[in-house]
Structure formats: C-alpha cells, structure tokens
Amino acid sequence: MKSRVIALLMIAVMLVGMLTGCAGTAGTGSQTQPTKAPEPTKASQPTEAVKATPTTIPDSKTGSTSKFTEAPDLKALVDAGKLPSVEKRLPDPGDIMVEYMDSVGKYGEAFTFTYSGKNAQWFYGKITEEPLFRFKTDGTIEPNVAKGFDVNEDATVYTVYLRKGMKWSDGMPFTADDVLFFYYEMCIPETFGKSLWDCFKVKDAQGNESIAEFEKVDDYTFKVKFQAPKPTFLEELAINGKWCFAPAHWYKQILPKFIGEEEANKKAKEMGYSDAVAMGKETGYYYWNVPGRPTLRPWIVFENSPNNDCDGDYFVMERNPYYWKVDEKGQQLPYIDELRFIKVSDPQQTLLKILDGTVDVAAVAYADYDVLVENMERGGYEFVEWASVSWADLVSQLHLNQTVKDEKKRALFQNPDFRQALSIAVDREEYAEIISDGFAQGRQAAPAKGAMGYTEEWANKWTEYNPEKAKQLLESCGLVMGADGYYDFADGTDFVLNIQTFTDANADDSAELLMKYFGEVGIKTTYKPVDRSVLDNMTTSNDHEAVLAPVTPATTFSIILRPDTVVPVRNYAPWYGAVGNWVASNGKEGVEPTGDLKKLCELYDQLRAAVNAKEKEKIALEMLKLHEKNIWVIGYMEALPTLIVKDKKIKNFPENSIFCDEFRDFGIAHFQCLYYE
Amino acid sequence: MRDYILKRILMFIPTVLLMSVIVFFIIQLPPGDYITSYVSRMSAEGEVFTSEDIARLREQYGLDKPWYIQYFKWMKNIITEGDFGYSFAYNRPVWTVIMSRLPLTVTVTLIIMIFTYLVSLPIGLYSALHQYSVGDFIFTGIGFLGLATPNFLLAIILMFASFKLTGDPLIGLFSEEILREGLKLSNLGSFLKHLIIPIVVIGTSNTCGVIRTIRAQMLDEITRQYVLTARAKGVSENTIIYKYCLRAALNPVVSGLAGSLSSLFSGSTISAIVMNMAILGPVLYEALKTQDMYLAGTILLTQGILVVIGTLLSDIVLAWLDPRIRYAERSS
C-alpha cells in the first residue's frame, strides 16, 4: 500500500513541477475527475492557455438538469415554506458544480470529531474550505468556486469566470463584486490584520515588486492583472490565498469604512469583540468560526443554533442550504447533516473516543497502533495511510542555525564536515527502531520518495553509522578533545551543543537518543524543550542554535509553490535563521547569506521571475541539488505516512492521498462527498 | 456578627490587591507573550505571519507595553468600570468566559466536597469510636490509598477500566447527548454517571485528611472532663457522642473547609485536564500556558476571592458551632 502512495506522490509532485503555469484543467475545470491520475496529454503541452468554455452538466451523467433533490430536513423546510426550493437555491443549472465520486451517496448522519476549541480552527476550517481553485491529489489545480478561467500568453492577465446564480449561505447572490470587495476593502487595507499575501505580489526581472489589480468585467467575470508574468498565480492562490471573496453585503453593515468608527465598535461589542479591529480580524480571516457570517462552505455556523460556539465544549457545523455542489444524480451536497466537535483537553481522551467509536475520522500516532488494532472491532474503524511530503520525520529533523549568534559556533555550523559528523554519529537503524517502534527506517533529510528532486543518493547521504569518522571530522573542524572527554574549541573554550525544541513536539525521546550518540563522539549536548511560542520567539530573534523538531520542519509539497521551509524567504525555518529576515527585508535586517546559501537565495529570485514552467523546474532542481550538497537540514529517520483512523462505514474516503497543508490536510478528502453506507 | 463580616471583607481587600500583583507578575514571568504563542500555534497549522503582522497583533493587544503598565491598565478598568479585560484566546470579555464555566465549577466542586464529607465524617467517627479495630484500619487504609494515588493516573486508569467494562470511557462531565440538548431531568442520570469518576478521583484524595482530623478530634474530645460530667448525670453514650463530642470535633473540620475548597479548585486542575471536566481549572492552565494574561489573572483572582469567601463562610459556621467565638466577637 505504501508503495502505491509513493507512486501517487511521484505523479503528483512531478506534475506540479511541470504543470505550474499551464492552466492544466482550465475550462473543463468545473468537473472534478474522480481523483485518479490525470491524462498525460495535459501534461505534455505546458504554458498553452486554455479557453474557458461555459460548462453544463452533461445530461448523460445527471439526467435532466431540472430534477435536483435535497436532504430530507431541507425538504421539510421547503415544504413548510421556510426555504426556497432547491432549484432556486442552487446556481443556474449550467453552472452547478458536480462532484464525481467513486459512489453516489445518501443523506443523513453526522461526523463526530474531537477538537481543542478555537485552537483547532484550522482543522475544521480546512475540511470545510472552498477556495476559488483547489488542488487535486495529482497536484494539479482545478476551478472550484470559480467556474473556469483564461490566462494570456505571458501569464500577466487572468480572467476568472464565476458561477451564475450562486448564493452565499444566507441566500444572497455571490458575484464578482464580492471578489473585488475582498481584495480592495479587506486585503489591501489589511482589515483582517494580515499584510497582503505573496500570491498577489509579483517581482519583475529587475526585482522590483508590484501588486495585482482586480477588475470587474461583469457580475460573473473578473480580471486579475500583474505588472510582470505570474505563471503560478492560481496555484499560489490555492495555497496561501485560499479564498478570495467576502460577502460585501454583510460587511457593509459592520466595517468602520461604511458605518463609521464608533458605530463599528458598537457592532463589535455586540458581537462580543473588543473592538472593530478584532472584529475585522475574526470575521475576515477566521470567518468560518463566526455564527451568521455568510460563507460558501458545505457546513456553516448558524447564528441561532445552540452549539455555534467554536470554543464551546460542543461545537456543531450544520448543512449549508445554499451549497452549490451536487452529485451525478443531482443530489445537493453535502450528504452528511452536520459536523460535531467535542472539546477534549488531553490527547488520550481523543484516543479513548476513537476506541469507543465516537470519533469518525482522526489522525493517530503510531505509538498507539497496538491498542488501536486491539479494539478495532469495538470501535468499528479502519486504518488509512496518506503519504507525507516531509523531508524527514518531524522529530528527527535537526536544524543547525546557519546564522547562530556565537561566531565560533556559526563557523562550525556552516562547515559541512561538522554537519556530516553530526549525521554519521547516529546509528540510524537503532534510532529508527526505538523512535518509530520499528515502523520507519533511518534516512537523510530529503524530499519524499518520488517527489521532485528526490534521489537515492540524497536519501542515503551521510547515513552510515561511523563514530570514528565523526570524531575525525570534528577534529578536522578544528575542535580539540578536552580533558573531560568532550571536544572544546581550538581556543580551549568549552563547546556545548544546545538542542532546542518545543514542549508538545514529543521530541524528548529522539533528543535523548541524539544526546547519547553525540555524547559518544565527544560532543557535550544539552536539551531543553520550551513552549512552542518561546521557541518561535528565539527563531525570529535568531537566538536559537540547534533546533530539533522545529515548528516549521522541512516539509514541502513543491519547492516552487511553497518554498519557505527550505528556502529563506522570511523569518520561518530555523536552519537558515536570520537569512530569512535578510531576504524579507531586502537586505535591511538579518544576516546576509554566504556561499551556497546565497546561491540558493539568488536561484529563488530567478525562480520567482521565471515564466516558463520548464525553466522553473530546472531552477527548482538546482536549488534542491544545493540542499543535497549541503544537508543544511539533518534528518535521521524517514517520515512515516500519516496514519488515519476512519469509521468503516464512511464511503468515498480517499484510500491514499497526500497529507499536507497545500492539500488542506484532511480537506482533500472532500468531506461534502463522504457518506455513511 | 455583621460588622465582623464587614471587617473581614475589608481585611481581604489588601490581600486581593497584593494577590493580583503577584498573579500578574507570575503570569508574565515566563518568556514570550500571548502573541508569540498564538502565532506559533497558528503557523503550525500552516498559517503564514509576516513580522509586520506580528507587530500589528502585539500593538492591537497592547502587549507592546511593559507588564506593570498592562497591570495598572487592567486594575484601572476593573475598579472603574468592572471590566476585567478581554481574553485574547477566546476573543471575548474575560468575564463571559469565566461565567460560562464558573457555575459548573462551583457545582461540581460543591458536589465533590459534599461527597467528601458525607463519606469521611461517618468513617472518621467510626474509626474514632472503634480505634484500632479492623474497620478502623480498613477505612483509614482506603482513605490513605486515595491520598497516595496520583489523581491523574487514577483518573485515566478508571476511564480505561470503564471503557473496557461498559464500552463508555465516561470522559468529561457530560455525555454527548447532554452536550447537544443541555442538562435536563431526563438525562440527569447520565450526568450523575459521569460524576462517578471525578468524585472518586478528586473526592478520595481529600477524604483522607478529613477522616484523620475527625478521628483525632473525637479521640481527643472523648477524654474531656465534661464527658465525664455528662456521664455522671446519667446521659446515654450516644447523646454524649453526638450532642457533645461530635459537635466539638466538627470545629476544626469546618475551619478546614475553606482550605479544602481552594485545594479542590486548584488541586483538581490536573484531574480536570485528564478527565476533560469543563471547569475553570483547565481554562486557567491553558490561559497560563498561552499567557492569556487577563483571563488567567481574573481566574486566579476569582479563585482567591472564592477561597476568602469560603473562609468567611466557614468562620460563620464556626461561630454558630462554638459560642465562645460568638462571644469573642460580641465583646470585640
């Protein structure tokens, strides 16, 4: 099964490499292929823009467009006259999005999850997310909220088509105005406390940056214009733009700009926020938490329903009566009535609730594998494994801060020999056996098998266990063995390697082992887990040294689309330390990179400017080669696929997929298509 | 009596103030602040923050100022408009957050306390009257076991046992049904069922102390002269024990009441986390971890105040129990 996952991952990631920029599935985008490998033909002809043809639901598949059916509870409301008929709620027949799936489902039941309150907003946010364009498991994007798009030759102007008659969850029409409102009234004025996303920015060949312009064509068409080519706009939009629209009609009743400061503040207080700013942030960014805030999502939070508090002990998201997707039979989605979230204060409780069959879908730890198997019958669940795109197991990634403040250490950390020493000082076989309870093998930090830039050599580079050689390497780095049996700096001062990690990373075991191995080759090592926030703080202020299991591990689905963990773009991943800040501030702050690291940054600039996808891939591979050469991130164990437990009776759940943020973690399972048999 | 209570309240104002300062100081003691913890939590979920975003957040929450200024602002608002500030994490007034938990917290705490005393008083009495008897050893032994077993472990063991036996781990105070429909007479049973584990876990750890005091006190009282006098009057043993000794022995138990109240409040935090009890304890813990300082601060204050109130109540009961105190007050 694992191998299948890898094969899939291979296709997926290669495609992203090649297809970026080519509007792969444009036009026909409104139809979701059953998530299988895409037709190679599309892959063969990059950069060719595709005309968007208004799509209709092929009758062959849905029968007459007129007969749509809906969930019983909604039917009841319609009959009671409390709700317009399903035809009126859905977009125009031609523009309805049809989800094609392995099996057509039936209505009813609910999904139950455990969650940690508002902290888990991304969990239930991702599984209900509806972006303009969404990823498919094969790594290509397809229109979602959008119906389709055109793009001009040099990828500077995108024309996006929306779905006629599509409605917000409060029944108000969804139009191009909502898109422009979002961009001009919320993104640019930073209404929700976020600076404009990179996906709306573009750097031209001269390196000067400019932001996109949105322009309404008609109610259901808008244009996005860039000063310079932006071939990966849609993918980036799908990743960090996520959604690109807001209910103008709703915001015009609360935003200061439209109703005045104090009025807005009053509104905010009514809604329970400290002030208009907080209101803007919460309703604008984490809007899916907000009762009554119109969305396009399959499940929404109603203003008047009892369990609509996303921080309550029990939180329920209910079916959106105006949801705009149907299945082949014309049944309005979603199948499942509601999503229920039970607040837990300790992971063990989630485990118990999985065992007793309460929880329907959850990712679980391999450490609990045995007890899960033991109670399979009772819980009525089964295992699903989704591939990971992490370069190495999270707790087995060691990031040596290349810009660590201590000069002597910096020299050391920048020295490949030292990194090699730390790498080969560890018996990966034993390490993996203990840390993964025998599920994983030892490995170097490298792209997932099958992903872009993966090579056998890379995965095995510096992985042989050889303490003697490690010692030699350390000495070659200028360290001298001290009286206490530990290496000192040439000037005789003690050398202590301070490993840092955050408390809930569960890296204690691996840290313990590493300390042992390092100690054996004569490196005095300390280890203290601090609160995640503290670690983050250290990273941003460049006070970190060697970070194990960082909050932002080297894991990327595509270095082109999501580079920040492996390429210095801002204060983010620990290994490149202050270089990130240097890049972000265009050299004003931070530490200027040197050598290969500098080369990496330069390459990334080229990458961003590159128009041609082939060229992009070429550059990307070069960048990865630099990583392979330097092993900036030391990995000790392969990343295990995400182990998922799901109720046996749930249908249409992807047997194998990739668990990564780009695919919105669980979101790629398209929960609106899942149902109980 | 009234002015006595008033005096007590006045006395406790400086205490609370001092407490609030210490509380606030303690909360901000660990490095970082709410924003750092928030940012890292969200970026772990794939959300992206630029340094400007962070700066903006910090400014918005007024965390760019030193802690004592934040403290004074907080205090000012509390005193002037009774505004305890906003919880960063919940993004709503601290007071509403607390109020959403406080009633349940108090109820549960009281239930557990009542249980504790219902169980431990008779046991203590028994073991005092049958000192060194088998029953004495068994009961006190059980009490000690409760004391000796770390709550968090006992809790999870019981939950798993309950899962193995009944298929329902009895997590939290409410079944999903109650969570959905709210507490009704019809589902009161399941609520009580869910109370079993908390009561056993938290209750047992407190019974021991009470049993001990009662036992010691009774043994002490029984040897008093007035017992002899009463006996010489021809009073029956039961009357002697219940009319004279028990009432006298209750004295220290009652004065210990306030203490056990506070220990239930904070002492049960860990158990509450393990058992997923929707009471203030876990909220406080979270708030402390994320440095949601106004929330944490207010909760700690509330607890402190509740403890003081507890002390007050127990003193009143004491006065009722023991005329000498009443007398002392009247004369003072």
Place this chain on the structure above:
Amino acid sequence: MDRKESIVQVNNLHINIKMDEGILTAVRGVTFHIDRGETLGLVGESGCGKSLTCKAILAINDPKCSTSGEILFNSDDGVVDILRLPPKGSEIRNIRGKQISMIFQEPMVCFSPLYTIGNQINECTRLHITKDKKKSREISIEMMKKVGIANAEKRYDQYPHEFSGGMLQRALIAMALVCNPKLLIADEPTTALDVTIQAQILELIKELQKELKMSVLFVTHDLGTVARMCDRVAVMYLGKIVETGPVEEIYLSPKHPYTIGLIGSVHKIGSKRKERLYSIEGTVPLALNLPAGCGFYDRCHCRIDGVCNVKEPEPVEVGPNHVVSCHAVGQKTGEEGHDIE
C-alpha cells in the same frame, strides 16, 4: 453491718489501671460505708486513689480501669451492686445523676462550652424527672436560685465561658442536686477556687445537705475542710484506707503515723500549744508494682524494720468505729497517740 442504715457500702474495692509500664493497682481493698444523712470525708494526698474510688461508685471510670470487689448501693428499688451493673446500661444511668450525683474538681472544664448552662442542667431533670420542657426549666431555675445564682432566669441561657469559677461551681452543684439525689459525691469541689469562694461553696453544700437530707462523700486532701464538713473521716494512703473514725476521734487522737502527719501538717488556728508545722518527708511512691509490706514504710518515722516492710498491716479497731491499719499501732494499742516531738 446493717444495710438499712447505710446508703452505700463499699467492700474490698480493687481498681487496676492498665498502663504502658504495667498494671497499676491504684485502689487496694478499700472498704467503707456511708449512712443516711451522714457525711464521710475521704482524705489523702493526690494520687492515693480517692477520685478513682468515687468514680467507681458511679461506675464512670475509664474503661482502662478494671474494678473488683463490690459497691452495694441502697437504691430506690432495693440494694444493687453497682459493679455488677452494665456500665452503659439503663439501670446504672438511672442511678447516676438521680440517686447518686457528683461534683468535680474543676468546674471550668465540667461544662461543655457549646451549650448553655441551663441546657446542661435541665438535661438532668429531663432525663430523670420530667420530659416536659417548661417544667424542667422551672425546676432547673429553681435549683439555680437555691445554689445562689443571682437572676437565674438570665443566667440559665448563658454559656459557661460567661460564668466565673465560683458561679460555675454553684451551677455544677445545682446540676448535681437538681434531682435531689440520695448521695452526693463531692470530689475536691473547692480546690480550683480561691479561698473566699471556697468557704461559700462549702457552706452551700452543708446547707443543701441538711435541706435535702442526703448523704455526702466529701473528698479532699485538706483536713481543715474535713473538720468543717464531715461526721466521719476515712484517711486513704496509696490506695488503702489506713484509718477511719469519727472526726473528733481522728483529730484528737490520730493513730496512724500518716494521719498524724497529715494533722501535723495542718496549722490549727487558735490551738493553745504552739507547735511547729510537721511535714512528711519523701513522696508518695508510685503504686506501680509496690514493695511488700506497708505502703507508708519508707516514709514512716516510727517504722519497725522486719515487720512493716514484710507484711501488710491488718485493720485494728482502736475505739468506737475507729479503725487503723498499722503494725506500730497494733503493738502499742491504747496508748494516747504518738508524741510529736
């Protein structure tokens, strides 16, 4: 002896106390009787077993004490042996407080601080006289007045800590006499009080005794009081009664060296012959595994070695109901006491 005459008859009473250090025989074969209306003084140093003997009469000794012998009490329903009655049973409880009642040494600790004086007094009457609240209250207040507690109605509802020592003692007496018992045991009722009060209390007891025609067992270590209060005296030493007899008899011609010592150690006011105060050297030996022979041996100034320290002296009648147990006395009977020079 004639049981109609006497209200209580104690025969060969032994009391053993279990202690960590062993068995302590605190009372060793005490025998005495009290007649109706009579006051018997029980005299001896502290720790000689006086109080134990008293408590034995009420059977309220600590369970640690094992008692043997017999205490025949002439109760309303015939003669009973108190030691044979179950100590928690209803018969004995019927006797306690109603027929025999007791006044203790320290009034301050004799009342529970938690209840009003009235409550604790009328508990007695409620138990023994009438269940009716009002009536028992009246009776109690009546009694309180009798013992000279000013504005008793008010005092009735006050708490012990609002009473002075003397007042408490009066209240205690009231509590003891409220059911006018046949026998009152007064265990050093005045030791804890200051001298002026002492006198009052003693007077009070005396009057009440006359009024209620009860017998009194008056325990004290102070012969002065005895002279004041009692008809007969029993001198106790180390758990034994070493000498009994009418007050005058004992006073004028004490026989037992110990008694002599006691009397000697009291300065008699207005006595013609000026004499220096006499004192007994040494301390009372611990009644724990006692030496053979007379307990007073090693403190005795006229001991006969080889006799006194070998066998216990038997009681000898030296005059009308004047009994002494002393070898020395046994030898020189009839002699007019010892010359204290």
Place this chain on the structure above:
Amino acid sequence: MVLQNVMDRNKRKEEEYYLASQWTLMRRKFKKHKLAMASLWVLGFLYFVALFGNFIAPYNLVAYNSKIVNAPPTKIHMFHEGKYIGPFVYGIKMERDPVSKRKMYIENKDEIYKIKWFTHGSEYKLFGLIKTDIHLFGVEQGGVVLLMGADSMGRDLFSRMILGSQVSLTVPFAGAIISFVLGIIIGGIAGYFGGAIDSVISRIIEVLSALPTIPLWMALSASIPPDIPVVRVYLYITIIVSFISWTGLARIVRGKFISMRKEDYIMAARIAGVSTWKIIIKHMVPGFMSYLIVSLTLGIPGMIIGETSMSFLGLGIRSPATSWGVLLQEAQEITSIAMHPWKLIPLFAVIITVLAFNFIGDGLRDAADPYK
C-alpha cells in the same frame, strides 16, 4: 540485702517514670504503634535500596536497547526441558503479526542466559565515590533480564524505578526540610515580633496559600535556566515545591509563638536578657517540636505527590534523569495501561512510600502526647 536492692530498683523505676524525658516516652509510645513500626522498616528498606541503587539495578539509565522496546517482564526459569539448571532467562525476540503488524515478544527456547550474582555491568560510582562495575545480579552476555519489563525506549524499568527512587525519596525529603525551616523561621518571626512584621508576613502567607500551586510551579520552573546539569534540576524542583508548601507550617508556628510569647517562662527568659534567637530555639521551638516533627513527616507524602504532578505537567525532571514522577508520567497513557501494564508498577512504589510516611506520621502524632 536482696529486699533492699529490690526496693532500690523500684525507686529507680519510679524516678524514671517521673523524670523520663519527653523523647524517651515518645519513643516508648511510638514502638507500640505496630503500623508505624512496620512502616519504619519499609521506609528503611526503601532508603537502603535507594542508597545502593546503582549496585542493585542491573542496568543504568541510558541503556537503550532497540531489541526490547516495550518488552514485557522476562520470565525467570529454573528448568530447561525438564532439567534443573538454576535461574536463567530465555532470549527474547520480537515479531510482528503479518496481518495486524502488531508487535509481540516471544521466548527463544534455544537461547539460555544464566542469571549471575555480582556480575560485571555498566560502570558507576557507588555513593558517588567508589568506582566499580559490579552489579547485584545480571545475565550472561547477549541476554536481558527485565524484572518489570522495558519502557518505550528499550530500557529496563526495574533499574529505572530503583534509580528513580534516589530522586523521589530524597527530593521530597529535602523539600520538606526546607519548607520546614522556612516555616519555622518565617512563622517564628511573625509570631515572636508581632506587630507590623507579623501583619505583613501573614498577608504574604494568606496570598501564597490562596494561590493555586500550578501557576507558581509553571512560573518558577520556567525560570530554571536551560543548560544546567540534571542534578541541579532536582535542587531547583525541590526549592520550587518547598517554596509553596511552607506557608501552612508557618501559620501554625506563628499561632504557637503568639500564644507562647505570653507564657511566664518566656517572659522570665526575656527579663533574664536571653538573646531572642536563643529564646526561640532553646525555649519556644522545643515546646512544640513533637508537633512540628509530625507535620514534617506528614508533609513529605504531599511532596512526593507534588513531584509526580509536576512531572505530569512536564515541569519536573526530564529523562534520562528519572524519578517516580517521570515513570508515572510515561505510564499515563492508554497504550501503556492497555498494552504495557507493567509500566504501572512504579505506582505501587509511590503508594507504599506515601502510606508508610503517613503511618509513621500518625504513630508520631499518637506518641507526641505520651502522658495522655
């Protein structure tokens, strides 16, 4: 003559009874308390084991072994194929269920490892002084003996529990002592001098005891610097724990002092010009020493539990350094309880210790007032 010395003996007895010091009487009384005496022995044993921990434990704290991750306790056999060959263990090998991938350990009957006494093992310093590698027992090369099974990192739980006791039995003790001293001094000052000092101190006491312990723990342990040796961490933890638990005692001491200040003999001492501290130490403290000792013994179990709670919150000692708290915290998982129940064994160690201390405390309390 015989009689004479009999009597002399009695006399001496009597004098003893009157003159026996309070302590002798306490001891006598205490000896009577069976449970307390038993507990005393138990504790004695535990502390002995802790003292010789590194000698008794067959393995050390960093003896990770990937072959025995989560392995159950090894059976100790006497007979191999029916014939007696003394105590030995079979080799264990791990296998995964082909279907469920579940892990299981099975005995490998053709590998036999004899259990040896006083074998050579990992090197250690007995009492931190004598360097040696002799362990009480062990098995021949290649085999492993796991009396209590192995943990999730393939370490022998038995060894960890033994070595953990070195922390769990000493840290709380030290902690109790510290809070004891703090309590006496601070409470003493408040009670002896009274006035402003008193009111200030009692305010502080009030506040501290009204504060829940957890925030204090979190704040204080957050202030522990990162790169200090584990040994020092113990100390810090101790101080943290005791810092919180001195208030109760202080309050009592204060009360006692206030009441005592008025006593005649203190007055006398004062007038006689005895120095304040001398009065406190020589005259006042002994007045209720027995009481203090009781509260000391009864304080220790609380500390032990406190230590485990801190470990649960991740504030305590960190592996590889081990305390019972650490072990319990590792056991506090459904998987451990369901699949590796042997990880719960340290719980019993804790319970027994806590019970023992409590019983001793009770014994002392009963003995504290011997004249009763």
